[in-house]
Amino acid sequence: MSDEPLLRVSGVSKFYGSRIGCQDVSFELWPGEVLAIVGESGSGKTTLLNCISTRLMPTAGTVSYRMRDGQFRDLYRMGEAERRFLMRTDWGFVHQNPADGLRMSVSAGANVGERLMAVGERHYGNIRETAADWLGRVEITEDRIDDQPRSFSGGMRQRLQIARNLVTGPRLVFMDEPTGGLDVSVQARLLDLLRGLVNDLGLAVVVVTHDLAVARLLSHRMMVMKDGKVVETGLTDRVLDDPRAPYTQLLVSSILQV
């Protein structure tokens, strides 16, 4: 791990009129670190994810990111072109519903290759070879490379979405309930795969989940949210084995099965 964080979130709030989306959230994310944001639906975890991934303008606070040149940049003071470039090169975003993150009417190979073409790769053979390699890494056989994701199972679609995000070698990936819509057995396999990729690639990840098992398996650190505020934060094993906030205790003791 580097001696400087990758992402600095400071005093981020989002209000919808008088209603609180999330309030005064601050944290730092380090290279290679996986942070889980957990909470029930309506806890503000998705609002927070959207605010830090530049998908939703916060009402207050700053989010800054350490660019590849080592300089911290305020994401909301960046030009849109630069921000969008960052999002499709150095970042990834894995949606709960793969259809939101894939082009359903183009082939698996083109889905993976799109980011390469977007950054100027102009050799078809190289693009295809890289796409085939990434399909293999997410356990999709090469003979599916020309098939559209429409013909894929839910688990395969999700793995394809992951490959599409990772092909440019991002340093930071946001995930919104990545195993959300899947059967339990498929979930377990996907989590194994994700954990392997995150370790191998040294990815920093912010994963939003309502599922404590996902947080346990994937994350180093977790943040528990309720009513838009962070009620507890700490190393994942500590929070789950020795929860301190009364709400976390309820959550962990499964009285609240969210």
Place this chain on the structure above:
Amino acid sequence: MTLETEIEDGLASYNFAYLDEQTKRMIRRAILKGIAIPGYQVPFASREMPMPYGWGTGGVQVTASIIGPDDTLKVIDQGADDTTNAVSIRAFFAKVADVETTTRTGEATIIQTRHRIPEEKLTEGQILVYQVPIPEPLRFLEPRETETRKMHALAEYGLMHVKLYEDIARNGHIATTYAYPVKVEGRYVMDPSPTPKFDNPKMHMSDALQLFGAGREKRIYAVPPHTNVVSLDFEDYPFEIQTFEEPCALCGAHGVYLDEVILDDRGGRMFVCSDTDFCEERRAEGHRGHLSGEAMEAAE
């Protein structure tokens, strides 16, 4: 005709070239903006024309806004001057603007076209007006207009190559043969309208001004003379134009775009110039193809 005689003739309400002056000024402003930003789609308030959409109402409005009494107009449809569409647009301007019309490329000052660029090299001072059905090259993969406008604004054109990638993955080569996307002056990706890709190289560094009008979609764009126009491709699948094995059966021309013509119901066919004026002028100069004799007899 002087202004005085016009008024005397009781023609005060008559609009030269059909559109009123205010509308023409609005369209000219859009054209000028298009020329200033080559390849950029300029929105304009498209007017109703006395012909249905799909009949080139965008091109007609552009032509109506730039044509003057001294112009000579040529109109082609798929390369031919004699289709219903071409004939009626030519007749329309002969009536509402009282201009000379011609079928000869070299004599025309304005050429309105659907689906072809003439074979004869266009020269300085000529204007080629394209009728465009769908101006947005990104529409195929991104139906949201807000998103495609942003992609143009930020020059995010990866999606265009996704389309070409899919072509190669499916067909083993870039199978797009019409409306083949180009990048204009290194900046905007543009749909050249449904011309065959054979014509794409003619757009590059043309001496003529090229204007594009999409009536239903309310967009005008332009390629000024001497502008860089590059067809998109991959390093290992470079852009190539169509080639034809035989020369034109009537005039013997090589290296031109040919149409297939069915001669009889026994599978007889020939390939002839799609540019009818080009073919006729060559024959008038004495050039002959291998079927010119028979075809002439059959026609008589």
